[in-house]
Amino acid sequence: MTKRFGDFVAVDDLSIEVQPGTCLGLLGPNGAGKTTLMRMITGQTGLNGGSISVLDFDVATQSRDARSVLGVCPQQDNMDDQQTARENLALWAALCRVPRARRKEAVAKALATAQLTDRASERVTNLSGGMRRRLLLGRAFINSPKVVLLDEPTVGLDPQVRSDLWLIIDGMRRSGVTVVMSTHYIEEAERLADDIAIVNHGRVIARGTPQQLREQYVGLEAVEYFGPPEVLDEIAAKAVHAGLKSRRAGLSISVLGVEGTATELLDSWGRLSRRPTNLEDVFVLLTGESLDG
Amino acid sequence: MARFDARSLPAIWTRELIIFKRYWPGTTFTAILEPLIFLFAIGLGVGAFVDEIDGMKYVVFVGTGAVATAVLFSSVFPGMYNTFIARVFQKVYDGILSTPTTTAELMVGEATWIATRTAVYGSVPMLATIPFGLSPRWSMLLVPLICFISALGLTFLGQYISGVVKVIDSFSYFQSALLTPLLFVSGTYFPIDGLPRWVGTISNVNPVYHCIELVRDACFGTLSLASLWHVLALVVFAAITGKLSVRVMTKRLIT
Numbered sequence: 441m442t443k444r445f446g447d448f449v450a451v452d453d454l455s456i457e458v459q460p461g462t463c464l465g466l467l468g469p470n471g472a473g474k475t476t477l478m479r480m481i482t483g484q485t486g487l488n489g490g491s492i493s494v495l496d497f498d499v500a501t502q503s504r505d506a507r508s509v510l511g512v513c514p515q516q517d518n519m520d521d522q523q524t525a526r527e528n529l530a531l532w533a534a535l536c537r538v539p540r541a542r543r544k545e546a547v548a549k550a551l552a553t554a555q556l557t558d559r560a561s562e563r564v565t566n567l568s569g570g571m572r573r574r575l576l577l578g579r580a581f582i583n584s585p586k587v588v589l590l591d592e593p594t595v596g597l598d599p600q601v602r603s604d605l606w607l608i609i610d611g612m613r614r615s616g617v618t619v620v621m622s623t624h625y626i627e628e629a630e631r632l633a634d635d636i637a638i639v640n641h642g643r644v645i646a647r648g649t650p651q652q653l654r655e656q657y658v659g660l661e662a663v664e665y666f667g668p669p670e671v672l673d674e675i676a677a678k679a680v681h682a683g684l685k686s687r688r689a690g691l692s693i694s695v696l697g698v699e700g701t702a703t704e705l706l707d708s709w710g711r712l713s714r715r716p717t718n719l720e721d722v723f724v725l726l727t728g729e730s731l732d733g
Numbered sequence: 734m735a736r737f738d739a740r741s742l743p744a745i746w747t748r749e750l751i752i753f754k755r756y757w758p759g760t761t762f763t764a765i766l767e768p769l770i771f772l773f774a775i776g777l778g779v780g781a782f783v784d785e786i787d788g789m790k791y792v793v794f795v796g797t798g799a800v801a802t803a804v805l806f807s808s809v810f811p812g813m814y815n816t817f818i819a820r821v822f823q824k825v826y827d828g829i830l831s832t833p834t835t836t837a838e839l840m841v842g843e844a845t846w847i848a849t850r851t852a853v854y855g856s857v858p859m860l861a862t863i864p865f866g867l868s869p870r871w872s873m874l875l876v877p878l879i880c881f882i883s884a885l886g887l888t889f890l891g892q893y894i895s896g897v898v899k900v901i902d903s904f905s906y907f908q909s910a911l912l913t914p915l916l917f918v919s920g921t922y923f924p925i926d927g928l929p930r931w932v933g934t935i936s937n938v939n940p941v942y943h944c945i946e947l948v949r950d951a952c953f954g955t956l957s958l959a960s961l962w963h964v965l966a967l968v969v970f971a972a973i974t975g976k977l978s979v980r981v982m983t984k985r986l987i988t
Binding site for chain 2: 445479482483484485486503504505507508510512514516517518519520521522523527530531532534535536537
């Protein structure tokens, strides 16, 4: 699928398939095209080329059917501020055409998922940022969707709140729902996604499980050296000489895939610290850009 | 584009009802008070100098005209402001359109709600005119329906304007250049017969004029086949503005 806004290509001939019951993490920096892709799946952004199917529904011609099996947690909070948590969920149940007889139960379940049963009568404007996000997640599940789209579900939240939300998302994943989640947080992708697509400039540049991506592109272990730029330059040169990949980040350099390299050699280059490689190593190596955009 | 499905409308009305239950005192106060001020200030004030117009007391003439003032204020402004705020500031529409609801259903749902509300608000000036000499008659029961049809098109017009402007401040251009003339060249405060002939011709495309004519026909028992022309004009106006509203909103919301 392709999407252009004027001369800007937001999604560039991107092709992706998600296996039922898995969590696909779309990992990429801000502006990579992740939100555009999410909106294309709901039919809120049209395509300039290609097609999208949600289950068996073609989004171009059956967008209403596609949306009826989708649950969406947007990046930007779009709840009615002046309504209570319960009212917001009840409204969503009606919009998602949950049968009237089942709405009360669906709202109660969503409140429980969001851990907000005791704040149900509170206006949304009085809830904290984390609570609002939990409510948005609960709302995305109100119609028992088959596929859930989570667009940067924990963006801008502190680490404690983020790990609370991860618990909820993990619960969704375990319930057998197919999850498509965009994120620019490495840890989020590593913890929650079964399968990761690294997206940059509207293209998928790598795809696989976190383990596969690390093994394929950066190896399993890295060593990190700190020092002034000229020292880091020297280490970079030595790494190339030893046939190793490296990446710079501020006052440090990471030499990647060192699991088969002699410890003495690495020690001789300077004081180091060892760590497992991560998806950020993969991303930076593939794109030359940082995930923080 | 998905076919229009009326099953989406109750959910839109549910949202409006929740908001209305919270804010109805303020909304109702403004919607009722402003036309009543017009009725008393102009009806009684100017009425002290002008006895009768077309054989009716001036206050009764203005009182029935004030129905259209109430209709205009209660429909076009919510169509403009509520729509703009929900779309641009709150992003609520983005959320709604990620559910199985379409832009057309969203706009029609909101417009029918506002028009229903306006059917009540619009009838208040008429009721307030009864003590001043407007004789009650059965055909007055049609006035809420007339208000509804008129408000539907005017709400769609408001929605269309809210989709055309980039910033909310631009509404003032439409208020001055479009809405004020609609109100004053409609026969609310004085008969348009006294104006140049071309003004009368233009008033045929003014929904407020058709609303007032129908309201007066219903209030004075002068409903006839000719009244159908005004109904037709209001229905055509609503059909055109409805199309325009959905078109501009689709352009804004579906990127």
